[in-house]
Amino acid sequence: MNTVTRPRILVVGAGFAGVECVRRLERKLNTDEADVALVTPFSYQLYLPLLPQVASGVLTPQSIAVSLRRSSKYRTRIIPGGAIGVDIKAKVCVIRTINDEIVNEPYDYIVLSPGSITRTFDIPGLTDHAFGMKTLAEAAYIRDHVITQLDLADASDDPAEKASRLQFVVVGGGYAGTETAACLQKLTHAAVKRYPRIDPGLIKWHLIDIAPKLMPELGDKLGKSAQEILTRRGIDISLGVSIAKAGPEEVTFTDGRVVPTRTLIWTAGVVASPLIATLGAETIRGRLAVTADMNLPGHDGVFALGDSGAVPDEAKGGDGAICPPTAQHAMRQGKVVADNVIATLRNQPLKPYVHKDLGLVVDLGGKDAVSKPLGIELRGLPAQFAARGYHWAALRTNVAKVRVATNWTLNALAGDDFVRTGFQARKPATLKDFEYTDSYLSPEQVRDQVEGAGTQEP
Template identity: 90%
Template sequence: MTRPRILVVGAGFSGVECVRRLERKLAPDEADVTLVTPFSYQLYLPLLPQVASGVLTPQSIAVSLRRSSKYRTRIIPGGAIGVDLRAKVCVVRTITDHLVDEPYDYIVLAPGSVTRTFDIPGLTDHAFGMKTLAEAAYIRDHVISQLDLADASDDPAERASRLQFVVVGGGYAGTETAACLQRLTHAAVKRYPRLDPGLIKWHLIDIAPKLMPELGDKLGRSAQEVLRRRGIEISLGVSIAKAGPEEVTFTDGRVVPTRTLIWTAGVVASPLMATLGAETVKGRLAVTAEMNVPGHDGVFALGDSAAVPDLAKGDGAVCPPTAQHAQRQGRKVADNVIAALRGRPLEPYEHKDLGLVVDLGGKDAVSKPLGIELHGVPAQAVARGYHLGALRTNVAKTRVLTNWMLNAVAGDDFVRTGFQSRKPATLKDFEYTDAYLTPEQVRAHVGRTQPQRS
């Protein structure tokens, strides 16, 4: 008899934690484990703004999936673009654009999320995202190139547009991105004697009435004070009306000349969830507290793409899309897959959030560990201690810590790599959201290539 096939989709926090636990707990001949991911690394997403600002190197937060000598999971380099639940087949588009049908007995869906966009004229054509390692590296090159081009230009209008930067999204990603990149330009402009530092302007806008409301009023105000003290202009209750190559129009009527629009206004579940034809909750796949999909044996979903009931809060709440929940859900799903494999009862996921950390760069941070509100150096110590603890390998911890120490002592060299020079690099170029199939296309494709199961 062939061994049961366990297919894990996604190498984010939840997917990797699931695979690692399956490898530890399953006997070598008990099941075959396969992981679908376009990249053979786990991205530590919370530190992306520090890659964009040059504090950390890209390699330091890209944790290799193949580093362990005991790693025995088969990796398919590609992205899942459709799942036929009836035939138990996942359709994968490899990195060479070939379609592969991957049959499974148990599937764990952890494809994560994509940047949430709206029908705003010019947005996807002119905005940059902050969701992938490539985007963070590109944004760093782009921001430094704006300083280079402004320094070389004798046109005041061009200088003004190149030295204004707009970040949309007052959540953790947007706030940290604006804070870290503002520090980058503030330090870099000292190397450009022809540029007036007063021309550099950063705008952080959000349609919500508060910045990072999850932190509470006190810490939210503290974060705003830090940013405003640095000269970042914060506009709340405001969004983008339209975006162009050289200017952005706000919903309050202001027109800001800029060549840099960074969009971090939230995330939505991966489009893969829509290919299943199963029930969703605001785009996230509806699952039980055990994280299995009702009516489909052997199908589990977790992380950003699943509406996992938050039993700690109750009242129909679902777990927020945070790394903290994703990691713990990954371990619990692995236990439940093994339980299903061995004919044992599944266990529900329950975890109380341990708190939040926001690193604003330098000595500035706000944190709320276990409900205790901190700001300044104590909050920064908590934030960086949390990140070091959450990184999966000692090599990654060492690289990040070394980068922090080196940056604190030696500063930055403000070097552009030029790896993606002259290539499209806006939102629509990085997340491949048009690659997914419809449920009908999935069934038609699988029907042509696979015998249907009864």
């Protein structure tokens, strides 16, 4: 008896790109045309741009974690774990499951969208003492941590301890860092009114970046407007400055200043997932060098996109520019790459990814925002309306939209309760504890794993 095996499509990563790809594959593929599997350690899609609002308590964590299991009509098999290596010659993906087993998953077509990790540098004490803002757990942890600093400062009679607990440092003047500093400053500004023993003047937020401008992608005028808003709110902005050394109770800036602090938040950019390095293929600034149709040259059936693929930006005339790793591009790339996987299955021509950037939105908390939709510069409430309107529309499910809208409304009307959960109060967690960067294999280890263990039968 002959058994016909359907082609196996493996999608790695449940970010914007991966989820859009999977959902389109499900809609456009016939049920008997291929099997689709999705590798992800968490069965939800995280809406990353709203993480600062989770950290500041404007939104609850659940509201931006869109479940992948909510609907019963989806047929994709979810593999709970993380891809730690890919052998593109053997067509095998090595996966570490959530129960810490290592399995080999064979595929016929693979879509690589494992996202990115926080970019760090060889700065003494950085990974031991800095917090990131890349995962839902980090955002929830930072909220607890910041409120804890207020509680501990209120309980302390030591001026030096109060000073270190009430100063906060955010490194990174891009969107993530700027929004994080802005939203958390709003949180502490409102919360300190409930702490009569704390002098509000002791609370200081520092936002630093090695670049000469804040959010240069916004342009000079809007970038300057954002800087003026934050400065007016009391945030100390230092440009052309970074971290020289980080300790448990102080941070040393590269200009020589020493700031007493127990809170260092590092948002100085991202790099592609270490998974990409396991392929041994050509990269551009850490991202796989793919064609405009997101295919890896010389390897039919291997696609990369989002943070992991250096996709040529055809909308800029093919001048060597690559698409920035933004949610806007990732969502649209996910749909195009799904179409290209199907086209490969059906021996049809692939189509290139072309999308002109629709603009940028930056939510600075409360009524403050700067936005540039379709090239139109907005400030204040119009910008806030554009920012939140864009994020709300981009949420994938109606349930998520209702939750986010409800959270925004409740926060606007009732404010925050400044509650810390205490879930991780006894367990410090910094950059090195959240992103598992030591879990990935080397290309040689991938090859040994694949050759030594064989592959799992579908």
